[in-house]
Amino acid sequence: MEKIIEENKQGQSLVLEQKTGNTKKLFIESYGCAMNFADSEVVASILANEGYNTTQLLEEADLVLVNTCSIRDKAEQTVRKRLEKYNAVKRINPGMKVGVLGCMAERLKSQFLEEEKIVDMVIGPDAYKDLPNLLKEVEEGRDAINVILSKDETYGDISPVRLNSNGVTAFVSITRGCDNMCTFCVVPFTRGRERSREPQSIMEEIADLYSKGFKEVTLLGQNVDSYLWYGGGLKKDYVKASEMQKATATDFAQLLGMVAEAYPKMRFRFSTSNPQDMHESVLHVIAKYHNVCNYIHLPVQSGSTRILKEMNRQHTREEYMALIDKVKAIIPDCAISQDMISGFPTETEEDHKDTLTLMEYVKYDFGYMFAYSERPGTLAARKMEDDVPEEVKKRRLQEVVDLQQEISMERTARFVGQVVEVLIEKPSKKSDAHWSGRNSQNTTVVFPKGDYKPGDFVNVLVSDCTSATLIGEAVGYSAMQ
Structure with missing residues (x-):
């Protein structure tokens, strides 16, 4: 749920500058969070070197790829409908190949390929470099699959082609995967364990964007605050690092300071932050540099300590409030946004009231609010009964949305006259x-x-x-x- 899903971007098909000499057509569509859209740029870059130019005409495509999301049931149902559409076109154009990328690929691999036979290939989030080999398999008439999750793949050596770009703002991925095993979330299972990207490759990508006239970069990861480069490998293995690796490691506050200082005429944002990993040092970097935006997306999910424990969120209501106090003291003009889930298993009216009072305490500028939907494979799905009635979820969600609307109006109004x-x-x-x-x-x-x-x-x-x-x-x- 930590991944922000912008509804107006869902299902965008992506078009690149046409590469002379490329004869094959690629139709690629993305669903889900900013990470998925950034990954589609990596995929398009790999396939441009394999003879593919993008098209927005599904009917003329040689290869159709959909980059998928497992975060909510609605996202999965949307993708299934799209796969039906692709297969209807495939009946008219039998040479067309269909592939599923991303989080759903990892979660539903056998269903898509063996049981339902609705795709030719399934590619997990860490296997995009294997696309040329998988395409050869498909061309020779075999189903192709690679959903192996990597310990070190960060795509740091691939320069993404910017898709549907406004030429002004861009995303740069700095971490992949997540180590926070929140009970409601599929991300650790679909994107693997957390690893960080080498700082030099991040700086090179930003230098390239700057030379092309981009003015704002969002540093992107499932949990950017726990960025830690110590020479490669999983974040959890840092404890085994040598003294030299630890002495020369780069954390998120240092990375943010590096990019802000190197490009004073570019603006920087980051997403997503996790409360237990947000260190005070990051807040001081935001306060120090004018070109680091005064904005933090700080998902909380619930205002109830009891529910936070059920969610395995690694922080209490009181710890979260103390962090908010720190943000406001160090960056008085900072905007804060939230993710909130209504109706998590066992949530009572008291828990729900805790969420509303937390919202009033923090005064979020805006938020992303959802009714809980059980995701197969998560700990909550395996161990907890989805016991809050649908109508109760909907009412509580509406109360959260209404309160946020009221607070948003108050927060936005503070700028009038400024x-x-x-x-x-x-x-x-x-x-x-x-x-x-x-x-x-x-x-x-x-x-x-x-x-x-x-x-x-x-x-x-x-x-x-x-x-x-x-x-x-x-x-x-x-x-x-």
Whole structure:
């Protein structure tokens, strides 16, 4: 649940610059979190070297890939419907091959290939470099599968092709996998144990983005705060590292400081953070550098210590509140967002009230809120009865959403009358005469276009707001420009 799923991006098919000489067509669609979309860029880069150009026309594709998500049942059902569609097209174009990538591939490998026979190949999140070999298998008429989870694969040596890019903002993956065995989450089983990417390869990818005119990078991982490079290998094996490896290791605060210092005219964000791994040193880096955004996505999932224990969250309500106090003391202008699950097994009205009072204490700027849905393979599915009735889940979720809406309005309104720095990303959805961008706190800001262009850092005087958007007028370029 820690992975933010942006509904408006689901099912995007991706198109790259066409590579001269490539004759085969690839149709690739992504579902799920930002990690999946970033992984699709890696896959497209590998296949561009295998003779594939992307297409948005499913009917003309030689190879159709869907990058999948297992985080919620709804995501899996959507992918199944898409696979039905692909197979209907395949009946007309029998030469077309269909493959499933990502988290569902890892979870449902035998079902897809053997029982339902709805795909030709299944590729797990750590096996993308094996795609050329798997394609040869498929071309020779055999099913192909590789869902082995790696201890060291980070794709640090592959320069991703930016797909559907606005040319302004980009994701850069810094960790893969997760060691936090939250009882509701499939990620450790579908993406493997946690390992970090070599800092030099991260710096090189950011240097490439900077040279291409990108202005903002989000450092991405299932749990970025526990980033730790000590020469390669799993995070859990750090205890076996040599004294020299430990002395020269790079943690997340150091990495964040390195990128901020090296690229003062680029803005940096990161996602996702885990409360027990967020160290005070990171907060001081955010406070120190103007180009590190004053925004932290800090999932909590529940305001009840009892439920947090059931979820195996490794922190209590009180510890989380103490962390929030620290954030507000060190970065007074910081925006904080949440993930929240309503109706986790055994949740009582008292537990639910704890969630609402925590929300009131923290004053989240916005949040991602879900009713609990049991995910096969998780500890909660194996050991806990999904015992909160559906209508109770829905009511509690609605109360959480309503409260968040109220607090969001209050938090957004604080900017009215202020000048905020905005990075222009694209035209506003609602008006072609306005630009849309975000301020440091990740709030969307819209204002008349004037002579500005995407990629400009602009100061905007805020005159009005909704619960999610600031409205204003540009008053000139900011110091970042």
